[in-house]
Amino acid sequence: MTSIKKDAGFALACILLSIWITWESFSYSYQSSVLLRGLAMILVVMSVALFVIRLYQYLRMAKAAGHTASFLEGNDVRHLLKSLLVFGLVGGYILAITLVGFLFATFLFVFISMCCFSGKPRVFFLAYSAALALVIFMLFFNALGVTLPDSLLPFDTFFKIV
């Protein structure tokens, strides 16, 4: 029953998104948006169909079972918390790149991530973080010639071998 409820939630989100996209598409010229409009309207129809089907199934099952189901299952909360942690760490990584440069940001990101994921800091993590940051830096910026991102404190340029 939870999966049916989730499907209904997914359908509802798609209905809202597709309505917004359809609205937006009519602000563009016909030639630029003919396919976009068609796809957005198809998505509206599909989303409404999925919502109606799943709602009907859910109500029937709830009536037969005599109780409703929650939106989240046992593992879902754990997944959600882990995902928020991952999103937060990557967001912080992006910010750190613009502040202290790629190399130090990567070192900090890898170290903090490993400490958060394992639940306790370890000396090994320091060494691994430094090594991984250096390897990625050497591979992408020195060997492959990718341009260094701009940062407030450009310590990276000292490490880049011209």
Add this chain to the structure above:
Amino acid sequence: MLDALSIGFLTALQPSMLLAACVGVTIGVFIGMLPGLTSTMGVALLIPVTFSFPPAVGLALLGGIYLASTFSGSISAILLNIPGTPSAVATCQDGYPMTRAGKAGRAIGLSVFASCIGGIFSAIVLLFMAPVLSELSLMLGAPEYFLLALFGVTIIASLSEGSMLKSMMGGVLGLIISLIGMHSLTGEMRLTMGQPSLYDGIPLVITLIGLYSIPEVVNILSEKSSLQKEESSQFSGAWSTLKDVLGQRLNVLRSCVIGTVVGIIPGAGQSIASFIAYDAAKRGSRTPEQFGKGSEEGLVAAETANNAVTGGSLVPLLTLGVPGNAVSAVLMGGLIIHGLSPGPILFQNSPDIAYGFIFSLLFSNLMFVPIGLLVAKYCVKVIYLPKEILAASILSLAVMGAYAIRGQVSDIGLMLAIGVLGYLFTFFSVSRAPMVLGLVLGTMAESNLSRALSLVRGDVGELLLQFVTRPFSLALVLLCLASVVMGYRKSRRS
């Protein structure tokens, strides 16, 4: 012709050519494994290295990179469910379930041999049938390209795991996302919300990295149980793995043909070929319910087709001077830099270079078998690393890969946003493969539809008439209808 072939064969056997091919294959294996580094980037980054080489040697190096990186995208797809290259998305469907069942080594072994056979087939086709096939590619116009994209859309339904409606919705979402950015003909910006980083649309590689890396990291961190240990040593099973691949003769041959034909069509791409071959294998299989759960047939089909594209994509380049995909466009740049003009003249004036290059592709396909197996033997151990090390490493490589595409920090934010979408897809149990296929097909469908409409001055009736009067268009229309009918009948039966 026989003289030219023998000159090419002897050229390819020179130690410098063999060494260049070997080095190219080794580099290509590592490039393809890392999400964010694609065949195109690998070839483009190493073109300057070839300036001082003789043209044939330079081409052998670049050809080796192209072939090997196409195959090695499957290594991270199989081990981590993160496609290393866009062409490995279909491999994730069955490769990763095999890893979870303790058959990672076998999956990679199947991938190696399937890729080798696909690459050899297309190289042989390139060698003997290139001029004939180039005529075929000239017959295809905007209507045919649009219908090919439409045919790809009909395959979306067959990729569904569970609810077909949800999969179709994912596919449509992928098509919509592919339309973000500037329209190819009118230049109008759509759905960019004023963000300059979206003006050129969302690069496919960034979408793949976000869609697969972030949800997989969340899965790794959330898992309580570890993966099943490998059942047997990979090398001891190499010969039996090869025999098993050869035992799927029909599947392999069909996938070779699909990959080569799709490769010949400029702009079609390896992702489309692997999905079409996967779909064909599923429809022709006696156990279609196993697809998506670790079917060896699905894995072999996808890998054979995506490497079969390599030779096919070089047909229009070498015979007409028209690049078949992004990699061949970069290779074309490499040819021009060395003072060679791709096209029919290349075969007349420089048969040693033209045929030598094709024979070196054949040898490269054989070389990546031992190199790929050797690299994979150690890569398999990655999946048994502690989860905190694996998760942090994947995230840092994903961020770097997203940045390396265009050198913009905003692309990392884009990758994160797509990652949130990918997480929501897994939360709601929506398959990601249909969305990827939609992303691949959307741009191709829209640009060719616009082009086809402008050729008939916007007359939709005239365009529909062209769909049924042009022979290749009619064939594609019938294929689309057959695909839809067969898919519907199959879903009714199940």
